[in-house]
Amino acid sequence: MAVPGAAVRRCSGLESESGSGLARGRSPSTDSGEAPGRQGATTNDRKPGLLPRALTAAKDGGVFFLHGGDEYRKAVAAGALLERYADPATEAFNVDRLVGTETTVERLASIIATPPMMASWRVVLVKETEGLAASPKAREVVLDAARKPPPGLVLILQATVPSRSKAKFYRDLARAATAVEFKPVPPDSVPGWLVTWAREELGVTVEIEAAQALAGAAGTELGMLTQEVSKLAEMVGEGAAVDLDAVRRGGIRLPSQDRWAWFDLVGNRRIGEAANGLPVLLAQGESVIGLVIGLSSQLLRIGVAIEGGVPALQAALPPYQRFLARRIVAQAQRWTRSELADAVRGLRRLDQLLKASAIPGEVLMEEWLLGLTVRRREGRR
Incomplete structure (x- = not known):
């Protein structure tokens, strides 16, 4: 079965789509947020527990534009920049925290123009930078600072760009500043992200089954999940892994069937168990459409x-x-190319029927699962 690599990565979440509305019109080399003369990146290109390469490579201060839909990782990156550049001994004189929807243009311009006092850097953190976009004067102040930063300035701009915005301000800012887009981690990728975050940030091993169960119980909001993992790591003690039993002992009520374990049942061709778990998943609030996407x-x-x-x-x-x-490769050994191609075609048909048919989604999914076993038996004749 020939699988076009780029198409697979886009469809399956294996690769984040390069670029965004901010990067339209750039050459391919800048589609990930890189601007001419500056380094940019999307945070899906690096280890999640660390700063993006675009930020770690920046040594000379300047203006940082942190945008995208992942509020947790934006805040973590802003905090790390603040910690890197701010001098604790002179923080009262050299650190300003502003909110774009509340500050005035005059105050913003004055703070940006003020040099550091008894320190190397003056750090200005602006949250809700989108609040400045409506003012021509505010846009001019910000873009001037990004294009030619005053000596000693570190200006950190956090923004959530309005959906489908075509405002030139954001594109110009992404080109002039060190810009990083924080795309949300896809829900089905959250357990893997959590395992790696725990290893990189806490030095703790979280077993994938524990991460899956935790995400199934607590949701996929990264800030909440990292707090829960930190608590569990403290509970199990130094050197111990956070496993499924630890999650249970932590008082977290686990779902009877989590979606990621169910996907693994299908991947391992344990179709009878997957069929038995389907009603449980749906009763817990999962949708057939969501399961189709995950499958x-x-x-x-x-x-x-x-x-x-x-x-x-x-x-x-x-x-x-x-x-x-290696886990996925082990599942791949249970499939032939033709079986997998048939399964993907059947899943595409299921998706089309969900949109056009009155047949209940649960019935359609059960039919698809049954088809996997029938085709396997026919292939053995």
């Missing part, structure tokens, strides 16, 4: 593994999911 990702990753093995899969997976490569 598409699972099967397409298996397709990459069939075609290229561990190296190909590791190259396609985001950094925070590469540790799953």
Whole structure:
């Protein structure tokens, strides 16, 4: 089964889409947020527990534009920049925190123009920078600082760009500043992200089953999940892993069937167990559409593994999911190319029927699962 690499990565979440509305019109080399003369990145290109390369490589201060839909990682990056550049001994004189929707243009301009006092850097953190976009004078102040930063200035701009915004201000700012777009981690990728975050930030091993159960119980909001993992790591003690039992002992009520374990049942061709778990998942609030999306990702990753093995899969997976490569390759050994191609075609048909048919989604999903077992039996004749 030939699997076009780029198409698979886009469809399955193996690779974040490069670029954004801010980067339209740039050459391909700048589609990930890189601007001419400046370094940019999307945070899906690096280890999630660390600053993006664009920020770690910046040594000379200047203006940082942190945008995108992931509020947690934006805040973490802003805090890390603040910690790197601010002198604790002179913080009262050299650190200003503003809110773009509340500050005046005059105050912003005055603070940006004020040099550091008895320190190397003056750090200005502006949250809700989108609040400045409506004022021509405010836009001019910010862009002037980005294009030619005053000596000693570190200006950190956090923004949530309005959906479908075509405002030239954001594009110009992304080109002039050190810009990083924080795209939300796809929900089905959150457990893998959490495992890697715990290892990089806490030095703690979180087993993938524990991360899946935790995300199934507490949701996929990263700030809440990192807090829960920190508590569990403290509970188990130094050197111990956070496993499924630790999550239970932590008083977290786990779902009877979590979606990621269910995807693994399908990947391992344990179809009877998957069929039995389907009503449980749906009763817990899962949607058939959500399961179709997750299954598409699972099967397409298996397709990459069939075609290229561990190296190909590791190259396609985001950094925070590469540790799953051998697990997925093991599932790939249970499928033939023709079986997988039939399963993907059947899933596409299921998706079309969900949109156009009055047949209940649960019935359609059960039919698809049954088809996997029928095709396996027919293939053995």
